[in-house]
Structure formats: C-alpha cells, structure tokens
Amino acid sequence: MATIDDVARAAGVSASTVSYVLSGKRKISGPTRSRVEQAIAELGYRPHAGARALASSRTNVIALMAPLRVGVDVHVIMQFVAGVVTRARDFDHDVLLLTQDDLGGLDRVTSGSMVDALVMMDVEAVDPRVPLLASQRQPAVLIGLPQDPAGLSCVDLDFEAAGRLAVRHLFAAGHRDIALVGSPPQVLDRHTSYAERLLRGFRTQAEASGMSAVVEPCEPTPAGAYRAVDTLLEQAPQTTALVVHNESALPHVLSRLSRHGRRIPDDLAVVAVCPTDVALAQAVPMTSIDLPAEAIGRLAIDMVMARLAGDQPAETRLLAPVLTERASSRVTAP
Amino acid sequence: MATIDDVARAAGVSASTVSYVLSGKRKISGPTRSRVEQAIAELGYRPHAGARALASSRTNVIALMAPLRVGVDVHVIMQFVAGVVTRARDFDHDVLLLTQDDLGGLDRVTSGSMVDALVMMDVEAVDPRVPLLASQRQPAVLIGLPQDPAGLSCVDLDFEAAGRLAVRHLFAAGHRDIALVGSPPQVLDRHTSYAERLLRGFRTQAEASGMSAVVEPCEPTPAGAYRAVDTLLEQAPQTTALVVHNESALPHVLSRLSRHGRRIPDDLAVVAVCPTDVALAQAVPMTSIDLPAEAIGRLAIDMVMARLAGDQPAETRLLAPVLTERASSRVTAP
DNA sequence: CTGAAAGCGCTAACAA
DNA sequence: TTGTTAGCGCTTTCAG
Numbered sequence: 150m151a152t153i154d155d156v157a158r159a160a161g162v163s164a165s166t167v168s169y170v171l172s173g174k175r176k177i178s179g180p181t182r183s184r185v186e187q188a189i190a191e192l193g194y195r196p197h198a199g200a201r202a203l204a205s206s207r208t209n210v211i212a213l214m215a216p217l218r219v220g221v222d223v224h225v226i227m228q229f230v231a232g233v234v235t236r237a238r239d240f241d242h243d244v245l246l247l248t249q250d251d252l253g254g255l256d257r258v259t260s261g262s263m264v265d266a267l268v269m270m271d272v273e274a275v276d277p278r279v280p281l282l283a284s285q286r287q288p289a290v291l292i293g294l295p296q297d298p299a300g301l302s303c304v305d306l307d308f309e310a311a312g313r314l315a316v317r318h319l320f321a322a323g324h325r326d327i328a329l330v331g332s333p334p335q336v337l338d339r340h341t342s343y344a345e346r347l348l349r350g351f352r353t354q355a356e357a358s359g360m361s362a363v364v365e366p367c368e369p370t371p372a373g374a375y376r377a378v379d380t381l382l383e384q385a386p387q388t389t390a391l392v393v394h395n396e397s398a399l400p401h402v403l404s405r406l407s408r409h410g411r412r413i414p415d416d417l418a419v420v421a422v423c424p425t426d427v428a429l430a431q432a433v434p435m436t437s438i439d440l441p442a443e444a445i446g447r448l449a450i451d452m453v454m455a456r457l458a459g460d461q462p463a464e465t466r467l468l469a470p471v472l473t474e475r476a477s478s479r480v481t482a483p
Numbered sequence: 484m485a486t487i488d489d490v491a492r493a494a495g496v497s498a499s500t501v502s503y504v505l506s507g508k509r510k511i512s513g514p515t516r517s518r519v520e521q522a523i524a525e526l527g528y529r530p531h532a533g534a535r536a537l538a539s540s541r542t543n544v545i546a547l548m549a550p551l552r553v554g555v556d557v558h559v560i561m562q563f564v565a566g567v568v569t570r571a572r573d574f575d576h577d578v579l580l581l582t583q584d585d586l587g588g589l590d591r592v593t594s595g596s597m598v599d600a601l602v603m604m605d606v607e608a609v610d611p612r613v614p615l616l617a618s619q620r621q622p623a624v625l626i627g628l629p630q631d632p633a634g635l636s637c638v639d640l641d642f643e644a645a646g647r648l649a650v651r652h653l654f655a656a657g658h659r660d661i662a663l664v665g666s667p668p669q670v671l672d673r674h675t676s677y678a679e680r681l682l683r684g685f686r687t688q689a690e691a692s693g694m695s696a697v698v699e700p701c702e703p704t705p706a707g708a709y710r711a712v713d714t715l716l717e718q719a720p721q722t723t724a725l726v727v728h729n730e731s732a733l734p735h736v737l738s739r740l741s742r743h744g745r746r747i748p749d750d751l752a753v754v755a756v757c758p759t760d761v762a763l764a765q766a767v768p769m770t771s772i773d774l775p776a777e778a779i780g781r782l783a784i785d786m787v788m789a790r791l792a793g794d795q796p797a798e799t800r801l802l803a804p805v806l807t808e809r810a811s812s813r814v815t816a817p
Numbered sequence: 818c819t820g821a822a823a824g825c826g827c828t829a830a831c832a833a
Numbered sequence: 834t835t836g837t838t839a840g841c842g843c844t845t846t847c848a849g
Contacts, residue, residue, distance in 0.1 A: 150594065152826055163836045168828060178834060195594035199536030200826035203841045208533065210579070210597075217565035223557045231551035234582055243592065245544070246580040248568055258577065260484065260529035262842095263544075371766050397764075400734050404766060430731075432705050432738060486842055497820045502844060512818060534842035537825045 151192035159188035171196065202262065209242045211453060212264040214278070216249040216271045222396050224427055225442045226270070229292070232446020233268055240454050252277065259285040266453045268292070272303070274340040288456035290449045294342045294465070302452050303465040304445055308343045308422075311438045311470035312350020315392045315420045318436070318472055320358045322418060322480055324390040327355060328363040328381050330402055331394050333373070337366055347394050347422065363388065367398045374401030382409055390418040390478070396427055403432055418478040428475065436478035438470045485526035493522035505530065536596065543576045545787060546598040548612070550583040550605045556730045558761055559776045560604070563626065566780020567602055574788050586611065593619040600787045602626070606637070608674040622790035624783045628676045628799070636786050637799040638779055642677045642756075645772045645804035646684020649726045649754045652770070652806055654692045656814055658724040658752060661689060662697040662715050664736055665728050667707070671700055681728050681756065697722065703731030712739040724752040724812070730761055737766055752812040762809065770812035772804045 157164040162181060169175035170185045177185075188194070202208045213233050215226060234244045245264055247254040249271060255278060258264045265287060269278060272293030282289045282301065290302040319327050329351050331337070332344035348364065355362035363385045367377040377398070381388060393399050399421055403413065411417045413433050421428050421435040428437035448466065455461035491498040496515060503509035504519045511519075522528070536542045547567050549560060568578045579598055581588040583605060589612060592598045599621060603612060606627030616623045616635065624636040653661050663685050665671070666678035682698065689696035697719045701711040711732070715722060727733050733755055737747065745751045747767050755762050755769040762771035782800065789795035 150596070153828095154826080164826090165828075165837080166835060169835090172828080174829085176834070181835080193594065195591070195596075197537065197826050198595045198597040199533040199542065200841090201828080202533030203531065203537055203843085204826075204828040206841080213580070217561060217568060223561050227551060227557050227561065230580070231582070234551060234580055238582075238585065238588075243588075243597065244580045246547070246564070246568055246578045248565070248572075251572065254572075254577075257529070260527070261532045262484070262529075263532040263577065370764055401766070404738055430704055432735070487844095488842080498843080499821080499845075500819060503819090506844080508845090510818070515819080531842050534825090535844080537827085538842075538844040540825080 150197075151194040153194070153196065155192055156185065156188045156194045159192060160184040206262065208263060208265050210245050210264045211237050211242050211450070212245045212247055212254075212258045212267045214247045214249055214251070214255070214267070214269045218249070224396060224424055225440055228424060228442035229270060229446040232443035233450055234446075236447040236450035240450065242450075252281070255281050256285075259287055266290070266457055268449050268453060272342065274342045274345065288453065288463075290452045290456070292445060292449060294346070294467075298465050300463050301465075302456060302463045304448050304452060305343065305467055306440055306445065307467035307470055308346035309350035310467070311422055312347040312352075312392075313354035314350075314470050314472050315422065315438055316351055316354035316358065316360065316362075318420060318474070318478065319390040319392070319418060320360060322390070322478060324360070324418060326361045326385065326387045327390045327392065328365060328385055328388045329392045329394065330365055330367045330374075330377055330381070330398065332366060333368050333395070334366045344394070351392060361385075361387075367395050367402070369395060369397030371401040374398040375405045378402055378405040378409065382411075388417070390420070392420050392422070394422040396423045399423065399427065399435075400431060407432075413477050414479055420472070420478055425473070428473075431477075433477050434475040436473065436475045438472045441468065444468070484531075485528040487528070487530065489526055490519065490522045490528045493526060494518040540596065542597060542599050544579050544598045545571050545576050545784070546579045546581055546588075546592045546601045548581045548583055548585070548589070548601070548603045552583070558730060558758055559774055562758060562776035563604060563780040566777035567784055568780075570781040570784035574784065576784075586615070589615050590619075593621055600624070600791055602783050602787060606676065608676045608679065622787065622797075624786045624790070626779060626783060628680070628801075632799050634797050635799075636790060636797045638782050638786060639677065639801055640774055640779065641801035641804055642680035643684035644801070645756055646681040646686075646726075647688035648684075648804050648806050649756065649772055650685055650688035650692065650694065650696075652754060652808070652812065653724040653726070653752060654694060656724070656752060656812060658694070660695045660719065660721045661724045661726065662699060662719055662722045663726045663728065664699055664701045664708075664711055664715070664732065666700060667702050667729070668700045678728070685726060695719075695721075701729050701732045701736070703729060705735040708732040708735030709739045712736055712743065716743055716745075722751070724754070726754050726756070728756040730755075730757045733757065733761070733769075734765060741766075747811050748813055754806070754812055759807070762807075765811075767811050768809040770807065770809045772806045775802065775805075778802070 153164045153167050156167045170177050237244050267289040270292045272291040274296045279295045336344050365377045365381050421437040425439050428435035487498045487501050490501045504511050571578050601623040604626045606625040608630045613629045670678050699711045699715050755771040759773045762769035
C-alpha cells in the first residue's frame with residue numbers, strides 16, 4: 150500500500166502538503182494541488198484510517214446500537230439503520246454496528262476511540278445504557294425519549310401527539326367508541342417510551358373528546374392478534390374504530406377482523422401507526438400515521454454532526470406526526 | 484484517557500510488558516501480570532484502536548455489506564446481520580456496516596485499512612462487487628453463490644437441494660400437480676443466485692418425479708400475491724400443492740387462498756422456504772424448509788476467522804436444507 | 818522473564 | 834504558499 154510519503158515523493162512535495170491537499174485545511178496552489186492529486190490517483194493512495202485516527206483523534210466512524218433481536222418491527226429498524234448509514238456517508242463517515250444488548254460495547258468502542266459519536270436506537274424510559282453515556286467524551290444521540298433526557302440529544306416521532314392525532318381523526322369521522330391495539334405486554338412492561346407515550350396521547354385525547362376508549366395490548370404473533378381482536382369484539386362490541394400500534398400484529402388483526410365478518414372500513418375503521426410502506430402492504434390500504442424511520446435516522450446523524458462540529462448543544466426533537474387517510478378509515482358513501 | 488505508558492508506570496513495568504500481558508504473546512510471571520492487570524483496572528485503560536491498528540495492521544473490525552433497501556426479506560437480512568455481529572464479538576471483532584450499493588465503500592474500507600476482512604450478503608450470480616475483491620488483500624466471504632466462485636469463500640443454503648427437497652416432500656404426500664410461488668420477477672431478472680437455484684431444484688425434481696409443475700413469480704405485495712394466486716388457480720386449477728419461496732408474499736398468498744375457499748392443507752398443501760419464525764408466524768403453521776439466516780451469518784464469520792488465521796483456503800459451503808413438517812402440509816385423516 | 822527502542826502512517830503546530 | 838518536525842499510542846524486534 151502506498152503511504153503519504155510515497156505520494157509526496159511522486160508529487161515532489163512534502164508529506165504535510167499531501168495531507169493538506171486531502172484535508173483542505175490549507176490553501177494550496179493550483180499546480181501543486183494537481184500534481185498531488187495526480188500522484189494520489191496514480192498510486193491509488195488511501196490514507197490509513199488507524200494512522201489518521203491516531204494523529205487526529207478522529208475516526209470518521211459513528212457507532213450505532215441497534216436492536217437486532219428479531220420479532221418486533223423489523224421494518225422500522227431496517228429503515229432506521231438505512232437512514233443512519235446513508236446519511237453518515239454524506240458526511241464521509243462510516244457506521245460501526247453494535248447490538249442493543251452489548252452493554253460493554255459502549256465502553257469498548259468509546260474508550261478505545263473506535264468512534265467519534267454514538268447513536269442509540271430504541272431507548273427506553275429507564276435505560277441501562279443512558280447512565281453509561283455520562284462518562285464518555287463522545288457525543289450521543291438517542292432515538293427515543295428517556296425519562297430524564299437532561300443534557301442528551303434525542304430524536305423521535307412525537308408519539309403522544311400521534312396518539313392524539315389518531316383519536317381526533319376518528320372523532321372527526323364520527324366515531325365515539327374506539328380501541329387501541331397496542332404494543333406487546335412485555336414492551337409495555339419494560340416501559341418502552343414510545344409505547345407509553347402513544348398510549349398516553351390516545352387516552353388523554355379520547356377523554357378530552359368524551360369518547361369511550363378501550364386498550365388491548367397485543368403480542369406480535371397471529372395468535373396474539375387473534376386473541377386481542379377476539380377479546381376486543383367480545384368486551385367492547387360497540388367499538389367502531391381501531392388504532393393499531395403494532396406493526397407485526399397488523400396483518401393478523403386485519404385478517405381476524407375479516408374472519409369475524411367485520412368489513413373495513415364499513416364496519417370498523419382502522420388507523421395504523423407504522424411506516425408508510427407497511428401501511429400500503431396490507432390487504433386494505435391503511436390510513437396511517439407514518440413512522441418516518443429513515444428520516445429519523447438521517448436526522449439523528451445530522452444532530453451527531455452538529456454536535457461534532459461543536460456548534461450545537463444537546464436538544465430533543467420530536468417530529469410532528471402526519472396522518473394520511475386511506476381506505477381503512479374512509480367514510481364510504483351510504 | 485490513560486495510555487499504555489500510564490499503565491506501565493503505575494505497574495512499575497515497561498510498556499511492552501503491558502502490551503504482552505494484553506496480547507498473551509509472551510509468558511509473563513504471575514506477580515507482574517497481576518500488577519499490570521490491577522493497574523489496567525484502576526486506570527480503566529483501553530488500548531487505542533487506531534494506534535493498535537497502525538502498529539499491528541490488524542483492526543479487529545469486519546466489514547459487512549448488507550442490502551438495506553427495504554422490501555424483500557427483511558427478517559432474513561436482520562437475522563443474518565445478527566448472526567454476523569454476535570459471532571464476530573465471540574472473536575473480539577466489531578462490525579462495520581456498509582450498504583450493498585456503496586460500491587466505493589469496498590475500496591474505501593479495504594484500502595484504508597479500516598477492516599481485516601469482508602462479508603458480502605446477497606451476492607448475485609453476476610455481481611459487480613465480486614471483481615473488486617480480486618485487488619484487495621483482505622479476505623472476503625460471500626453469502627450466495629456467484630457464477631464463478633473461483634478462489635472465493637462462499638456460504639449459503641443449498642437452495643437447489645431445497646427445491647428438490649420440497650418437491651420430494653410433496654411427492655411423498657401424494658401430490659402430483661404442484662406449483663411454485665417464487666421470487667419477484669425483478670429478483671429473477673437480476674439473476675439472483677438463490678432464486679434461480681431454488682427454481683432449478685424445483686423444476687428438475689418435479690421432472691424427475693414425473694410431476695406437473697407450474698411456476699409463478701410473485702411481487703412481494705398483497706396485490707402481487709393476489710395476482711399470483713389468482714393466475715395459478717385459474718391456469719392450473721388441478722394444483723394440489725404449493726411451494727412458496729417469497730417471505731413477504733407468504734401471508735398474502737395464504738389469505739388469498741382462504742378467500743378462494745381453499746383450505747390448507749385439506750384443499751392445498753403448502754411448503755414455505757423461509758426462516759422458521761416466519762413459518763410459525765402465519766395463520767396456519769407452515770411446513771417449511773428453514774432459511775437458517777443467523778446460522779449462515781455465524782458460519783460466515785467462522786470462515787472469515789479461519790481465513791484470517793491463515794489456516795484455511797477459500798471454500799464453498801452449501802448448507803443442507805432441513806424440512807420441518809407442520810400443519811400446512813400434514814396429511815389429515817379422511 | 819523483562820526492557821529499550823524503532824517504527825507503523827498520519828496530522829498539525831511551528832518555521833520559513 | 835510550502836516544508837520540517839514532533840508526536841499520536843501501540844506492537845514487536847532485538848537485547849539482556
């Protein structure tokens with residue numbers, strides 16, 4: 150492999166000049182610059198990442214902690230990761246992938262100076278990883294909202310507003326008896342922030358609007374979805390509209406409803422909280438509040454870069470929910 | 484951050500001794516070792532990854548090129564990635580994530596000495612990335628089977644054998660008219676290796692067994708699945724069994740069949756080629772040939788490590804398919 | 818069994 | 834506008 154000295158020699162300049170041509174941190178005359186660039190091209194030179202990191206204490210790598218356990222919301226995770234990776238590339242950064250449960254990984258990549266910053270997905274209200282962030286010098290951006298976001302950068306969809314929005318939409322369509330098919334019990338049990346926030350928005354708005362509102366947690370399996378639907382139809386048969394916040398269960402909820410002879414939207418309106426492509430991939434196109442996972446991922450990187458540039462303090466950004474009406478809640482002509 | 488010199492000073496030894504304690508490449512006396520270890524613990528010392536890479540030309544990072552585009556087989560991708568990451572950790576390696584389309588990324592991480600090796604998912608029969616591998620010094624392991632795997636390490640499920648196995652299973656259950664609901668047309672168009680291999684196995688075995696076999700490519704959408712099912716039932720109404728090799732379409736295929744009044748397995752047997760958890764997440768538990776994505780990921784890392792250790796030449800490993808019979812193809816009592 | 822010292826390839830003062 | 838030089842923190846000969 151060619152080194153910076155090889156390039157310098159070939160171009161008839163010093164190594165530092167090559168370095169400055171590469172970094173642009175110094176003004177270089179036209180002729181010199183082109184000689185250097187040509188030498189770089191001819192030799193196929195690439196700076197050695199380790200050497201660079203050692204000298205500059207910058208790795209151009211961002212760590213991403215992602216929940217790789219299968220099961221829940223694979224789509225969302227993938228889109229999110231895609232957003233992070235592609236946006237990082239826009240800033241000439243690469244992404245090191247850590248699994249959610251690799252608690253030690255946090256310290257490893259951080260203390261070992263493997264990365265310049267950290268993005269943590271799927272942060273829970275009380276998250277064991279959050280306290281660990283305090284002791285490290287690299288900035289972190291969290292996806293989700295810990296109970297105490299003091300001094301931390303956070304991004305997420307405003308799930309509470311999303312809950313309210315869904316309910317208001319249904320209210321406007323004339324519904325007065327609604328239900329939420331929510332996250333799996335274990336997700337709620339571990340106080341996953343987004344699940345609780347959506348639930349809160351759903352409940353408060355329903356109450357504010359004087360609607361009767363039932364909540365049914367739901368396993369992300371066919372059996373779980375069937376159970377949830379069956380329970381719901383039995384215990385609250387007067388329900389005319391559903392909010393579904395459970396991507397994996399969604400198709401099974403719909404198929405169970407159809408098995409019960411409930412037509413969508415005629416007998417039952419449904420609003421889903423999920424990525425648009427999931428909403429469109431259902432048997433009936435779903436009215437949905439988009440979970441803009443890719444956009445959030447990109448935004449997380451933008452925030453990381455702002456922090457790295459030093460011009461930004463930590464901030465929390467909650468994206469306003471957007472509801473798109475589709476067939477599943479459309480008021481049909483009588 | 485504490486450096487190796489800090490540790491050496493604290494322990495009253497030289498830096499090289501600390502290094503050797505860490506690497507185990509030299510015999511160190513008991514007392515010395517424990518003094519060093521204590522100093523490391525007290526100072527919370529972590530070797531600087533860049534410095535280490537510079538001095539040793541080893542990064543302990545593996546690059547993983549994954550198809551992050553959403554749509555097809557997200558589950559499979561996630562499981563695969565999970566397998567790679569967790570197994571890499573077993574060998575004290577981390578994973579740098581590249582997107583499939585980031586062709587330049589290959590050269591970047593490789594020439595820049597950011598990684599020790601490469602794992603490439605979803606390799607197609609004729610893949611633009613494969614020729615690029617020739618010029619780099621880091622070993623690569625491919626998931627999938629390029630047309631010409633000369634000198635490259637490859638792992639994958641033996642899809643051709645899987646196709647044959649599915650057909651043999653159905654033959655044994657008495658079926659003589661079968662159909663394949665396959666990959667999306669565009670996947671076949673780009674000569675995706677696994678799609679073609681499964682197709683080949685399906686066709687050859689059906690022919691060998693004297694069965695009539697129809698093939699229907701299928702978009703990974705509800706509409707696509709409906710179309711495929713409708714076409715099939717119309718053009719080959721005598722079909723009594725289906726092989727589905729299309730994870731995303733699977734639920735929609737099943738729901739369409741049920742809408743057509745075809746009961747599974749009574750009217751139509753179905754064998755799916757997909758991860759076990761997907762097979763179990765359907766309305767009817769699916770007889771399936773497992774796509775052991777996580778295992779393949781782990782295996783890929785094992786092969787990487789063998790190559791890095793230098794003891795292994797490149798080799799191709801095709802995993803034997805395993806079929807598990809479940810309700811969707813069970814012969815029911817008359 | 819341990820230490821000294823020479824780099825690994827790059828960046829960023831400091832000089833000119 | 835460019836060059837010189839001193840590290841960055843570690844690994845690994847070479848010596849003892």
